[in-house]
Amino acid sequence: MIARVYVNFKKTILDPQGRTIKKTLESLGYKDVLDVRQGKVFTLKFKDSLSREQVEEIIKKIGRDVLSNPVIEEFDYEVVE
Amino acid sequence: MIARVYVNFKKTILDPQGRTIKKTLESLGYKDVLDVRQGKVFTLKFKDSLSREQVEEIIKKIGRDVLSNPVIEEFDYEVVE
Amino acid sequence: MIKCGVVIFPGSNCDHDAYHVSKHVMDFETVFLWHKDEDLKGCDFIIIPGGFSYGDYLRCGAIASFSPIMKSIKKFAMDGGIVIGICNGFQILLESSLLPGALIKNKNLKFICKFVDIRVEKQDTPFTNSCTKKVLRIPIAHHDGCYYLEQSELDELEKNGQVLFRYSTPDGEITEEANPNGSLNNIAGITNREGNVLGMMPHPERASELILGSFDGKMIFNSVYNFLKKKGNN
Amino acid sequence: MKDVKITKEIIEQHGLTEGEYKRIVEILGREPNITELGIYSVMWSEHCSYKSSRIYLKRLPTDGECVIQGPGENAGVVDIGFNKAIVFKIESHNHPSFIEPYQGAATGVGGIVRDIFTMGARPIALMNSLRFGPLSEKENVNIMEGVVSGIAGYGNCLGIPDVGGEVYFDKSYSGNPLVNAFCLGIADKNSIFYGKASGVGNPVIYVGSRTGRDGIHGATMASSEFDEKSEEKRPNVQVGDPFLEKLLLEACLEAFKTGYVVGIQDMGAAGLTCSSCEMGSRGDTGIMIDLEKVPLREEGMTPYEIMLSESQERMLLTVEKGKEDEIINIFKKWDLEACVIGEVTDDNNLTVMMGSDLVAKIPNKSLTDECPIYKRPVKKPDYLDEVSDFDPNELPVPGDLNRVFFDMISSPSHSSRRWIYEQYDHMVRTNTVVLPGSDAAVLRIKGLPIFLAMSLDGNGKYCHFDPKNGGKIAVAESCRNIVCSGGKPLAATNCLNFASPENPEVMWCFSEVIEGMREACEMFNTPITGGNVSFYNETMGEGIFPTPVIGMVGVVRDRVHITTAGFKDYGDMVVLLGKNRGHIGASDYLELVFGEKRGLSPQIDLKEEFNLQGALYEMIVEGYVKSAHDCSEGGLAITLAESCFLSHLRDMGVFIELPDDLREDFMLFGEDQSRVVISIDEDDFDRVKHIAEKWNVPISTIGFTTKGKFEVKVGNHLFLYGNSEFLRNIWKSALDEYFK
C-alpha cells in the first residue's frame, strides 16, 4: 500500500520559503497566484499484508512523532493505492 | 481556487532524506514501512475569477519552469478546491 | 587591465570575498554587478559568488537564475566570455542550464565547512593553466554539493573532459573517503563543453592568501589572468 | 478586546504581582486597559526589566579607556584604534531552544546579529556557548542536533562566520539547554548608531517582516519556569527568515551611509513595544505610532497582539523629517517593506493609536528606567558547607589510567568539537586566521595591521561548587585563552544563566558569581560592556548550575604574535608554566571515574594568573613560543593530548616526564588553574626561563614533541601511551557517534 503524508507549517506560522516563491512568481508575471505555502510530502510504501486500518494507524503515529514537528507543523495524509 | 503541486525526485535518483527517515523509522520499530521518499508540496492559491483550465495551464508552466528542476525532479498536481 | 565583475544577488554572501581577491590580491579592475541590471559594464570575466541567493529557498540557485543579469551572462558565456560560478554560483549556473547536472543535499544531510583536497584533471584550460600543483587544498562550505547527472550524460561529460576538479586524497587518489558530499565520480567542478564556463563547489577565494592557510585557490585566478592576457584582452 | 475587564486572573496570567499592578494604576492615575496591561507585563518581565539583577549588575566594572559605549544600548562599543570600533554582545535563547531547538537557536542568532548591525556595525563573527544534558539520553541528542543545525542554518545564510564557542554536558541542563549566541561587528568609530528617538516630528519607520501572531508573550515566557503547561505555550514559536535578515542587514548598512538615520532599534523580545518605548526613553522624547499602518501578516489582529508580537526580522527607525522617502527607497531596492508608522513626540509618552482611536498612552520611563527593582532575599545554599569536607586521598587510584585517558578523549566532554563547527561556515568573509579548535579564534581586519582574538568561557560546575571562585575562573580562563593566542584581552560581554531568582539560594550564587567576575575583570582590566541575564532556567523545580558565560575580545598587535594550541615541529621542547597542585575536586576526572560531583572547585589566585598571563604574553611577543595551550577541564593529560591532536602533523606525539611529587592521577587529571603548556625551540629555554622568573611564574621542562607516539610518564612509570594518529582519530570523531 502507498500513502502520502503532507506536512505543512501551521497557518499562523511564517513560511519564508512560500513567501519568497510567491514574490518570484509575481516578478515573473504570474500575478494570478495570490499565495504560496511550501510543505513536505512523504511517500511511504507499506507491506502489502497490512490492512488499510493498520496503515492509517501507523501513519497517525509517525506523522506526529517523526515526520512533522507538532510545535510548528501540522500533517495530513491520504492512502493512494 | 487552490491547487497543490507535488515535486519529487525522479525514481532513478537516490533520495538521501527519504533514506534517512526510512532508517529512523526502522530503528523506532516501524518495520512495515518498506520505502520512504521525501518531496515538496506547494499549495497555491489562485484568483477566484480563473477557470479550472486557466489554473491548470498556469500550473503546468510554473511546475516545470519554476517549481521543479527537470534534471532531477518530476512534478504532479491536483486542483483541490 | 583585466576587468572582473562580481554579481550580487539578494543573499549572496561571498561577494565581498570574491571582490577582495579580484581587486586586492589579483589587482584586477573589479566592479559589482547588481542582479536587477543587465549591463555587464564591459567586464572580461564574471564571478558568480557563493552564498544563499534568495535564501536557497525553493532550490539552491533556482530563483537567481531568473534574474535579469543572468540573461546577459548567458549571452556573454555563449560568446565565449569567462565565467566562474563558485558554490551557490555553481548552483545558479546549473539552474540556468549553462552547465549540465544538478546539486543535491550532501550525503550526510548537513552543512560542511572544511578544507578539502581536489585533484586538477586538466591543465590546458582557462582556469587551470597556471596550477603548479596537481592537488589543490581549498575549503568547501555548503549544504547542497552532491553533484548529480544521469548516467549517459555523465559518461558524455567525462568523455568530453568537462570534469575539471575531483575530490581526492592529498596524494591525488580518488577515494570514497575523500568525497565529502557524495558527488558522482567525486566531481567538485566542471566546465561547459566549450570550456569557458566553470562551476565549482570549493571556494578558491578563501584560499588565495597565505595567511588563510592556503593560496592554492589563487592559481585558478592566475590561470584566468594568463588566459585573458594571451587572448590579448589587456 | 478593548473592553476586556481587568480581573485578578488576568493580572496573574500576565505575570504581574498585586503590588506591581497597584503601581501601574498609580503611574497612570487610572486602571490600564488590556493593551496597556500587556505592555507593562512584557516590559516589567524579568527578561526585559532585569528587575532582580539590576542591583548586582551595577557592581561590574563597565568603564575603561577603550569603552565607547557600555551596557544600556543594544550592544557595547569598544575602540580598537585606527578609527575603528568593535561592537559585540552575547544573548541567551534558552527557553525557545528547548521548545523548538532548530528555530529557537536560529532566531537566537538572528536576534543578536540585529543587535550588532543596529549599532551601525558590519557583523563579522559569531560564537556560541551551549549546554546540554548528557548525550546518553536521546532527547538531549535531538536537542543538540536541532540547536546546532539551527545556528548553522541561520548564521551560514547570513554569511557571518561562526568561529568558536564552547559546549558542556551535565544532567542539570537536561530539560534546560542553554544556547547563548555572541556576535561581533566592526564599525567606523565616528558612525555608531544608537537606539534613541530624537528630533520631535521626525518620522518613525517600520522595516522588515510583517507582524504576525508569533511569540506573543515570548518575553514573559522567558521569565517563568517550565511546567506541564508549557506545552500550551508552544503555538507561539517564532520561525526565523535568515534571508530576510540578510536583506535587512545590507539595507540598514546602506541606509546608515545616507546620514539621515537618527535612531534605530531592532524588535526583539517584546517587539514593537520594547523598541518604541526604549527609543523614546533613551532620547528623552516620546513616540507615537499608529497600528493601522503596521504591515500585518494575519487578519484581525488586535492592538494587544500587534504590540506584543515577537515576529522576527523587524526594525524601527527614526529618520530626519523629509528624508523618509530616500530611506524607504533603499529598503525597496532590497525588496523590503518599509513604511512610516508614527513620529517622535515631545511628551515622554508611548502613544499607541489604531487609526483615530487611542489604544494606549503610557509614560516611557515607567516602562524602562523606572520599572520595579527588587532586592530579592539571598541565602547561602546548605550544600556549600559540605563541599570542602571532601578528602580526595581516600579515593583509590584506578588500575589503568591509560584506560581513563582513553575514555576521556572519547567522551563528549573532551572529544573534538569538529562535529559542531564543521556545520558552521567559519571561513566566510575570509578573515578567519585561526580556525575553530584552538584556544581562541583569531580574525584579521582587512586593511588594519592588528587582529582580533575572541573566546567564550564559563564552567557551571565550578560555579556550583564555589560561585565566587567560578566567576573569577570564567573571566580568567577567557583572558588566558586570548593570551594563549597571542592577544591582549580588551573587554568582555557576559551572559548569566541561572535558575529562579525567587529562590534565595540561586540569588546568593548570582551575587557571588558577579562578585568573582568583578574582581577578575578589575585584575585583568577588562571592562564588561554589556550582556544578558537569563533567569528561570529550571524544570519542575530542578535548576541548572549557575552558569555565567564570558565572551572575551582581545587584540593581537602583530601577525607574528598569532599563536595556536597545536605543536609545530617534532623535537620541540615542551614546557609547563604554572604550578601543579593536583586539585581534583569538582573535576571531570572525579565525575568520569568515580561518578561523583563533589569537592571545592580549583581555586584561582588572580595575582598568580595575572603573572602567568603577563609572562606568557611577553614570551610570545619576544617570539619564543611555537605553541601555547592552557590547562582546563581534564587537566594536563588533556592539554598535552590536544596540542598533539591539533598539530598540522597527523602523527605529532610527545614524550613527557612529570615529577612524582603528587599522586599520579591527580598529576595527570587535576584541574589546577593558571597553567599553560608551551612548546619552544630548546635553544630558547634560558631566555624563556628568564622571563618566567621575572614574572615569578614557576616553569619546568616536561618533555619533547616526538613523531608517532603519545607517551606520558609520572616519575618512572609510563601511565599514558598510544599511537598518536590512532588516538587523534578517536578524539576527532567521538562526537559523531552520538548522531548516527
Ligand SMILES: Nc1ncnc2c1ncn2[C@@H]1O[C@H](COP(=O)(O)OP(=O)(O)O)[C@@H](O)[C@H]1O
Ligand atoms: N559550540 C561550539 N561552536 C563552535 N566551536 C566550538 C564550540 N564548542 C567548542 N568549539 C571550539 O572547540 C575548541 C575547543 O573548545 P574548548 O574545549 O571549550 O576550548 P577551551 O577549553 O580552550 O576554552 C575551541 O576552538 C572552540 O572554539
Ligand SMILES: [Mg+2]
Ligand atoms: Mg583553552
